[in-house]
Amino acid sequence: MACGTADDINVRTFGAPNTLDFHIYYERDGQVLSAFHDIPLFANDEKTLYNMVVEIPRWTNAKNEINKEAALNPIKQDIADGKARFIPNILPFKGYIWNYGAFPQTWEDPGYISPYTGFKGDNDPIDVIEIGQNVATVGEIKQVKVLGIIGLLDQDETDWKVVVIDAKDPLFDKINDIEDVETYKPGYLKSTDTFFRVYKLPSGKKENTIAFGGEAKNKEFATSIILETHEHWKSLINGTTPRQDIQTINLSVADSPYRVDADNSTVSSVPENNPAAPTPIDSKYDEWFYVSATNKEE
Structure with a gap:
């Protein structure tokens, strides 16, 4: 489980963004990697920085x-009703209000009931929201510092959201824990709370709730949850936990029975880099929705 900044990792893209053909793979020295399993969680030896996909x-x-x-x-676009999925615009939010992604080598085990939330994990790598000033690109790997965590309860599943800041952000040295976010970016966490509560209402689903009465927990607590999900991932990738439908093929995890060589047929069959121009987004996804949160407690 080596550390690394991922500076030597490149993307291999094919298909047009905004379509179901769109794929982003990662590669090092021309060798394709798993975004889930081969990119290190930790970006430095001190384990104070993390790699965010x-x-x-x-x-x-x-x-x-x-x-x-x-x-x-690979990174792909999610599917809703057989079509590429887009998040609704909920006034005053245009799309997502932070750079959104995940930590590799983590997994929210659906067989584990969190003692903090009382709900099972959502079966995904742990989600990350990056609050720095720069707008990222799809597939970018950012080195980030952990600030805190939000305990989203999404449709009766635990869906942690780790709050982080880019190591290159001008406020990196000033924002060090969750309470600093309100000091330097007042209102950001409140808007985040509102977004997560209501973003699924336009699709007909129920309003989400936030654990801990809506309070974002601090860096120390966030770090403990990240390490917990890292341990769950280790059990997945070493075969202790059944993988079910999860693809666990990888090229770098030493103790994994799913590790393969670069000449494996699955690895060698990945298409070469062949990006296409983004497909225009249907105008219906520019629609604005007017909803408000009503549930203020866990």
Whole structure:
């Protein structure tokens, strides 16, 4: 489980963004990697920085994510009703209000009931929201510092959201824990709370709730949850926990029975880099929705 900044990792893209053909794979020296399993969680030896895989840049709507079910876990656009999925615009929010992504080498085990929330994990890598000033790109790997965590209860599942800041952000040295966010970015966490409560209402689902009475927990607590999900991932990748439909093929995890060589047929069959121009987004996804949160307690 080596550390690394991922500076030597590049993306291999094919298909047009905003379509179901869109894929982003990662590669090092021409060798394809798994976004889920081969990118290190920790970005430095001190384990104070983490590698964040950016799935959705701020102000955008395409619901891209690391795909657990596809071999080597590329970033793909999620599917809703057989079509590419887009997040609704909920006034005053245009798409996502932070750079959104995940930590590799973590997993919210659906067989584990969190003692803090009382709900099972959502079966995904742990989600990350990055609050720095720069808008990221899909597939970018950011080195980030952990600030805190939000205990989203999404449709009766524990869906942690780790709050982080880019190591290159001008406020990196000033924002060090969750209470600093309100000092330097007043209102941001309150808006985040509102967004997570209501963003599924336009699709007909119920309003979400936030654990701990809506309070974002601090860096120390967040770090403990990240390490917990890292341990759950270790059990998944070493075969202790059944993988079910999750693709666990990887090229770098030493103790994994799913590790393969670069000449494996699955690895070698990944198409070469062949990006296409983004497909225009249907105008219906520019619609605005007017909803408000009503549930203020866990």
